[in-house]
Each structure stands twice: as structure tokens, then as C-alpha cells.
Amino acid sequence: MRLRLLMRRLTVSAPRMAVHSALPWPLRWVMLAIVAGFCAAIGLWAFEFGKDIAGLDKGNKAxxxxxxxxxxxxxxxLSVLKDEHNRAQSxxxxxxxxxxxxxxTQQKLSELNRKLEADNQRLRNDLGFFERLIPTSGVxxxxxxxxxAELLKTGELKxxxxxxxxxxxxxxxxxxLELGFAGTENGKPWSSLLPAGPQAVQITQYGRLEGVFAVPKNVTVTGxxxxxxxxQSVRAVHTLKL
Incomplete structure (x- = not known):
């Protein structure tokens, strides 16, 4: 029995077979992508067409x-606010x-006031100076x-x-001119002359001499x-108590 079947397959009376070539997978994917894109385009067109029919785009435009x-x-x-801000800044x-x-202006006035006060004080000093120049009867x-004599803030005596x-x-x-100072030092009597010695005097009608004496520490000048x-003779003497 098996032999007969084998002989039938080998002879002309054996059943015919048809061979078909298979489609490659990459080509199949490309075809699927084309079909999917076409479907998506149709769907998008349908969506846009539906919006136009429903009037949705008109609402968006409005x-x-x-x-x-x-x-x-x-x-x-904003432009108005900027203008107002510029005016306010101005x-x-x-x-x-x-x-x-x-x-x-206030600083200048203060400086002018100080200058006027200094000038006024100088004029007062000059007035007192010239008043003392008036001759005294019998002299x-x-x-x-x-x-x-004036004790300065620095401790010196002008x-x-x-x-x-x-x-x-x-x-x-x-x-x-010989100038002598008297006072106390730590409660004890104290006296001193000008460190530079007597000053030269050369006058015709009048003369004014002035200077500053450095008062030693712990010394109080009283005159x-x-x-x-x-x-060697004394022509004039004058004593001042402080």
C-alpha cells in the first residue's frame, strides 16, 4: 500500500502544487502607513468641515x-500711565x-552770617582800641x-x-615790653615771664603788641x-587781674 502511494507521487498523476512569493514586511509597513495617513487626512478634513458647519471658527475669530x-x-x-509717571518724575x-x-543757599547764608559776626567782633575790638587812644586829661x-588777656580753648592765654x-x-x-604772669601751681604760688624774653617796642603815637602764652599744665593764671x-628804667607799668 505504501509502495503504491509512493509511486503515485512520483508519476505524472501526482497532485499539482502552486508556489506564490510572500510580500516583504517593510513593504507591508509602508502600505499600512500610507493607508493610516490617508485615513487621518480624511478624518481631519471631516473635523474641519464639521467645525465650519457648526460655526466654531467664527466664535474663535470673534x-x-x-x-x-x-x-x-x-x-x-499703559502709555497714559507712562506719561503720568514721567510727569510725576519731572x-x-x-x-x-x-x-x-x-x-x-542756607549754607551760603550761614557762612555769610559767620563772616558778618567775625567782622562785627573785629569792629568792636577796633572800636575799643581807638577809644583807648583818646587822651586822658592829666596824663x-x-x-x-x-x-x-583771654584764655583760649586750647589752654593758651592770648x-x-x-x-x-x-x-x-x-x-x-x-x-x-616785659610781660610777667602770676598764678598758682598745685596750690602754690607761681610766676613766669615770656619764654622769648622782652619784646622790642618802637612807636611814635601808639603801638599794639599781642601774642599767645602757653600755660603750663596744672597752672592757673590769676594775673x-x-x-x-x-x-634799665621802667617807663610804664600796668597790671591786670584775671
């Missing part, structure tokens, strides 16, 4: 126009300039008309001596005496 109008209105408001700058000018010859010859057309005088010397 909303877009409204947003554009609101944006334009906001831009206009006012602030003007106010700052006025304040600066006022401060400068003849060289005399010490004024002796002043002194000033005015010497005059009240006669009319007096002869020139050449001599020396000073001015002497005008002509050689």
Missing part, C-alpha cells in the same frame, strides 16, 4: 478680535533741585593804655598790650603785668 481690542486698550492705558526732580538749591608821656604817647608830635620811642622798659 474671541481673537476681542482679545486684540483688549490688548490695544491695555496698551493705551515734578520730583524739580523738587529735588529746589531742595538742593535751598540747602546751598603825659608814654603810658600803657590797655592790657587784655594777650594784647596797647602803648600810646598822648602828646602832640611825640618823639619816636624805642624800648622793650599779668606789663612793663615798658627804656634801657
Amino acid at each position: 474671541q481673537l478680535e476681542r482679545l486684540q481690542q483688549e490688548n490695544a486698550a491695555l496698551q493705551a492705558q 515734578v520730583v526732580n524739580t523738587a529735588d533741585t529746589l531742595l538742593t538749591t535751598e540747602k546751598v 603825659a608821656g608814654l603810658t600803657i593804655r590797655g592790657l587784655q 594777650w594784647q598790650v596797647l602803648i600810646i604817647q598822648p602828646e602832640k608830635n611825640p618823639a619816636e620811642f624805642k624800648g622793650r 599779668l603785668t606789663a612793663k615798658v622798659l627804656d634801657g
